[in-house]
Amino acid sequence: MSKPLKFKIEKKLNNSLGRAGVISTPHGDIETPAFVTVGTKGTVKALSPEQVKDLGAQVVLANTYHLYLQPHDYIIRDAGGIHKFMNWSGPTMTDSGGFQVFSLGAAYGKNISKVTSAESAPLLLPENSEDDVVKIATIDHDGVTFKSIIDGSLHYFTPERSIEIQHNIGADIIFAFDECTSPNEPLRYQQEALDRTHRWAKKSLEYHKNAKPIHLGTKFPSERQALFGIVQGGRFEELRKESATVLAGMDFDGYGIGGSFAKEDMGTAVKWVNEILPEEKPRHLLGIGEPEDLFMAVENGCDLFDCVAPTRIARNGQVYTRFGKENLLNNKFIEDYTQIDSECDCYTCKNYTRAYVAHLFRAKEMFAATLASIHNLYFIINLVKKMRESMLNDTFHEFKNSFLEGYRKNKDL
């Protein structure tokens, strides 16, 4: 049986876990480390696939839960798979729905995200202690009941079902169904959730390995799609290490690192895990993507990252610059005829001023979202690309220090 994915390490960082390499998928290569563009519903919001390609994106990540609800995975299957359906010929991935276990479960209706600051963490209360809150995802031993965000109907996801849907969608890299836990959960709950995630990982893998081709005469899913297992364990060292060890013992094509982190010690947590995971398989740090976090992740041995931040904050008016983030809706930009970042080569910066983009945002024109998304994605994708280049020519640390010094400038002012 041929493997759906190859990973070649080209260069390793001295005295750390960082590495640069190439992942080969049936739809092309991904030079790593690489930022994965998020296209949850089979589109990168506000952008055409051509724009996504032109700004340098190598790979797009869609979502199982969302595409299952709408248009439904059979539509994508019958359309010839996600690549054809969305007109993206490069590599693709799908998340398993495991994140929605968190975002529609413990986090639903609350103001919590998967990354917390360490000092605020002790003030937070566990989410699962009281069930007086409305959730639209509830977990049991075998799976998760989701209430549709579209029409409120109920849908039950098991690991097998998630993988089956992902086979129908047909992305090059798919993920095991996991439970992304809230950062507020105590050790006992994290342990319980971790056991469940491991059990589900095994089921995801077994289903994947044994699945028949979705069309007669085509390849087996396990030959054309790579399956990544997902490490969990919250912020606890023993759990993170246990999870990495257990999953490393299963025959996944690569690994995702999921769940919750404290901003301040995310690097340590990632390191615990990557010291255990097999070196020769790619590692995807799920949902992480602020510039500081990306340096941390690359240095600690992650190859892939995805994050909604660049596109989401773009739609809300915020842009990355080499001096930190700026909100284009601030009145100081109304008459600012310079570009968003004077050293940026993206389409937006080459052709438009801050004043213009600010005007589009104020006028609520949709092109604002497009221009800001192009810039932000270019900025982040290019940043990771530069990290890769700096590793290849042994200047990673210099690059990191000079970038972060400038990037923190706005905060220090």
Add this chain to the structure above:
RNA sequence: GCGUAGGUGGUAGAGCGGUCAAUUACAACAGACUGUAAAUCUGUCGCCCAUCGGGCUACGCAGGUUCAAAUCCUGCCCUACGCA
């Protein structure tokens, strides 16, 4: 000139004796956003101190009634529509 309806905070527009510094929406100002419930959400939005809170000036202008007026009365000014 006569008749009618009105004049409220940046705008539109509620309120029609005390619970009104005044509902709401928009605008404005700021903040948040990390495997997308998200072109979303939160906060501020008369002035002055202030942590709760307190003081001052305010609903066209000037008077008046009342313990109390954006709200009732009188006059004046202005606007819109109708008739000359």
